[in-house]
Amino acid sequence: MTSVQPLPPRSTRITRILTKTTSVVLLLLSCSLSHVYASTLSNIKEKGYIACGVSQSLPGFSYIEKDGKWTGLDVDFCKALAAGIFNDSSKVRYSALSAKERFTALQSGEIDVLSRNTTWTASRDTSLGVHFVGVIYYDGQGFMVRKDLGVNSALELDGATLCTNTGTTTELNMSDYFRANNMQYKPVVFEKYDEVLAAYEAGRCDVLSTDQSGLFSQRIRLKDANAHKILPEIISKEPLGPAVRQGDDQWFNIVKWTLYALLEAEELHITKKSLMLKKLPTKPKERRFLGYDGNIGENLGLSNAWARQVIQTLGNYGEIYEKNIGKHSPLNIPRKHNNLWTQGGLHYAPPFR
Numbered sequence: 368m369t370s371v372q373p374l375p376p377r378s379t380r381i382t383r384i385l386t387k388t389t390s391v392v393l394l395l396l397s398c399s400l401s402h403v404y405a406s407t408l409s410n411i412k413e414k415g416y417i418a419c420g421v422s423q424s425l426p427g428f429s430y431i432e433k434d435g436k437w438t439g440l441d442v443d444f445c446k447a448l449a450a451g452i453f454n455d456s457s458k459v460r461y462s463a464l465s466a467k468e469r470f471t472a473l474q475s476g477e478i479d480v481l482s483r484n485t486t487w488t489a490s491r492d493t494s495l496g497v498h499f500v501g502v503i504y505y506d507g508q509g510f511m512v513r514k515d516l517g518v519n520s521a522l523e524l525d526g527a528t529l530c531t532n533t534g535t536t537t538e539l540n541m542s543d544y545f546r547a548n549n550m551q552y553k554p555v556v557f558e559k560y561d562e563v564l565a566a567y568e569a570g571r572c573d574v575l576s577t578d579q580s581g582l583f584s585q586r587i588r589l590k591d592a593n594a595h596k597i598l599p600e601i602i603s604k605e606p607l608g609p610a611v612r613q614g615d616d617q618w619f620n621i622v623k624w625t626l627y628a629l630l631e632a633e634e635l636h637i638t639k640k641s642l643m644l645k646k647l648p649t650k651p652k653e654r655r656f657l658g659y660d661g662n663i664g665e666n667l668g669l670s671n672a673w674a675r676q677v678i679q680t681l682g683n684y685g686e687i688y689e690k691n692i693g694k695h696s697p698l699n700i701p702r703k704h705n706n707l708w709t710q711g712g713l714h715y716a717p718p719f720r
Contacts (some may be wrong), residue, residue, distance in 0.1 A: 407618035419445035420478035507601035632683035639682035707719035
């Protein structure tokens with residue numbers, strides 16, 4: 368005779384049912400979310416452009432010229448993404464965002480990528496639902512003053528009035544620096560760059576404080592740039608880089624490896640001009656990078672020629688840097704930390720293999 372096994376207690380059966388039901392719901396939810404988030408690239412292709420969030424009136428990084436065209440390092444990164452996806456760098460629409468607006472615009476889906484001189488920090492990376500893809504510019508916060516103020520060091524700024532942007536890392540950095548050096552200051556904060564610069568030029572504050580790159584950029588907009596100087600102190604680490612929404616690994620990888628492609632091309636001495644010669648590369652690293660061998664592009668969901676399209680359209684990182692903010696620009700900012708690792712800098716691309 369077959370023995371009949373007793374049923375488990377009712378509470379145990381209910382627990383098992385709930386556990387299975389919860390697992391099914393979570394699986395369905397995960398699949399649903401994956402479908403939604405994985406659509407960034409397909410949505411971009413469908414609408415025919417990349418929605419790129421940039422800064423307001425920051426020459427060298429993102430700036431509208433008199434002819435209505437956007438220029439700058441951050442702008443060129445968005446163009447590089449378009450070149451890799453569409454083989455057409457013009458397929459970008461720009462949104463000029465304040466520091467306060469930028470993360471909301473990214474979180475809400477108003478923009479596909481934030482390329483706006485934004486500092487990568489732990490709290491932003493872990494609490495805002497965004498991913499920083501890497502560092503496009505190594506920066507640090509500094510101070511600009513009028514030369515007639517007679518100040519040669521930030522340690523001489525006790526009691527000064529400082530203008531800066533609200534909603535940035537700048538405010539906390541200033542507070543930390545002045546408190547650590549037992550100095551007092553009065554902050555005057557504004558949402559937009561233009562407002563900060565206007566207040567500084569009007570004499571509403573003694574000092575303008577932001578990332579050093581921003582100081583170089585804003586100084587050339589003043590009526591008499593030579594009447595102002597940037598103090599030598601750097602009071603923070605400000606790794607600036609593009610960011611995307613969390614949840615779409617494919618789009619995160621595309622944006623991340625486009626940044627690395629700009630750096631890798633410079634290290635391999637691949638330039639816009641060299642690609643115009645249309646000589647087939649013979650070295651294995653170059654052939655993989657340019658898409659003649661391997662399937663890196665296909666793994667990203669793009670053409671294997673995507674990196675080639677980027678460089679032949681925009682040039683490598685060094686070319687973009689020097690054109691926008693380096694020796695071929697009015698800013699003339701020395702590369703220093705923004706050199707490749709082979710030149711004593713911090714930039715380094717993982718292997719393209």
